[in-house]
Each structure stands twice: as structure tokens, then as C-alpha cells.
Amino acid sequence: MKNRSLVALLVALVLSLPAFAQSSSQDQTPAATAAPAQPAAATQSDQSAVSNQSTASATGKPLQPPAREGFWGRVNPFARKKYVQRQTGPIRDRLNELDELTAANSKMIKDVDARAQQGIQLASAKANEADQHAIDAGNKAQVAQQTATQANTRLATVEQVVGNIDQYKATNQTEIRFRPGQSVLSKNAKAALDDLATPLKNQRGYIIEVQGFSSGRGQAAIATSQKMADSVVRYLVLNHEIPVYRIYVVGMGNAPVPAANEEGKTARRTSGGRVEISLLKNDLEQLASSNTAAPQQ
Secondary structure: OHHHHHHHHHHHHHHHHHHHHHHHHHHHOHHHHHOOOOHHHHHHHHHHHHHHHHHHHOOOOOOOOOOOOEOOEOOOOOOOHHHHHHHHHHHHHHHHHHHHHHHHHHHHHHHHHHHHHHHHHHHHHHHHHHHHHHHHHHHHHHHHHHHHHHHHHHHHHHHHHHHOOOOOEEEEEEEEEEOOOOOOOOHHHHHHHHHHHHHHOOOOOEEEEEEEEOOOOHHHHHHHHHHHHHHHHHHHHHHHOOOHHHEEEEEEEOOOEOOOOOOOOOOEOOOOEEEEEEEEEOOHHHHHHHHHHHHHO
16 A cells, blocks of 8 residues: 555656746746736737748858757657747748749859840841851852953953954955956955955954055056956945945955965966955954953853
């Protein structure tokens, strides 16, 4: 019986210790000592303290542990729900703040990456545009070089033509025979003049030299040779529309003619009536052909 009383006393003592410890921890808190009958004021002060700690934590400083500790130390196994909330409130606020900072940093990193990608794309577009401009400039430079080369070639041709503008070269010669005392063209003579004048249509840079020769002496021979030469010129002008300013007529009479390809021999005189027609050309035709070929290139 005595032992049972002792055990009951020990159990009662053990059960009273948590209540005594709880009251002791509450007595040590400033809020319980100052106004135990006003829980609302204590709650507001705790909220302001938590807000101050949250504001202070925004500066990046670590959380400060509580200045005073209860009977059980930092962790009270018999703590109430409000006490736990007061203790974990700053930690929860700090975690929320860290989440907000992480989200803001992520957003900032995405914005920076987007701007960097946009800048890279813009720089690439500018580089491609610059390359295209360089290619166009190179093509234009090549075209300009080709044009300059063609201009130099044409200038050299023009200089050569101008230098030889009065230098005519014989390209074709025809001789027409007349019966003594006549100046009428025969059928064969007209055919020979047609072969000479037909290719000259729409050509430039040529002249026709007509020389009449007649047997006899003195002015009579000159007049006869002039009539034969005039008959040739008349046929060329009327039938082939050869401009008169391209024809040069000379009545040579019975003037001596140098012997062709016979060195050391004296000149011979004409024994009958004849007219020599010589076609002379310079380099103007070559210049005209180059002018027509240049636009086709």
C-alpha cells in the first residue's frame, strides 16, 4: 500500500512538470509579462516583428535567432500552435522572398537571353546585307572594268580611223571598152557596172574614181574621154543611186598609162576608147561595223 502511494506521487509530479515548464516559458516572454489579458495586442506586435524581420531579411542578412530561450531551449516539445507559427513565420517569409527573387532572376535571365538572341539575329542580318552589298559592288566593278576596256578598244579604233580618214585603198577595179567615136554603154558594160555598184548600197567610207581614156590627140581626145566617163557616172547615179559627191571624174584623153608589172618599159598610150573605174575605201566602214556590234554585247 505504501509503495502504491509513492508511485502515484511520482506520476503526479511528472505530469505537473510540463505545465510548470509551460507557465515558466510564458512568464519569460515579454508579451506575457507586460499584458497577459490583451492577446490581440500581442498578436499585432508579433506580426510587426515578423514584418520587420521579413523587411530586414530583404536586405540579404541572415535570420537572427530569438534573444531568449525557454526552459526547453529552442525546441519546446509541448509548444502551442501559435508559438510554432511565430517561430516559423520569418522562415516562411524568407522562403517566399527567395522564391520571388528566384522568379525575378529567371525572368531577367530570359529577358537578357531574348535580347541577346535578337541582337545576334540583327547582327547576322546586317552581315548578310553587307555581304550582298559587297557582291553587288564587285559585280558593278567588273562591269565597269569591262566597259572601260571596251571604251579603250573603241577609242583606239577611232584614233586609227581618224588617222587614216584620208587614206583610201583600191579594193576593186573595172575597165569598160567603147567603140571608136562612141560613148554609149553596151550590155556587158552595164553588167560590169552593176556588179561593182550593187554591194555599195548603204555603205560608207568609199569613193569611186572614173578615168576616161581616148585615142587621138589634144583637146578632142580629152573631150571624147570625158564623154565616156560621164556616161559611166550617169549610169551609176541614176540606176544605183550612188551619191555624186562620192564620184571623181577625170577625162585623161590620150595620156600615157604606166605599163602594169613591166619594169623598165615605157608607158603606153591608149589605142581605143575605154574607162577605168576604181573603188577606193577607207576605215570608216570598219568603224560603222564596230558601232553596230557594240550594242549587241
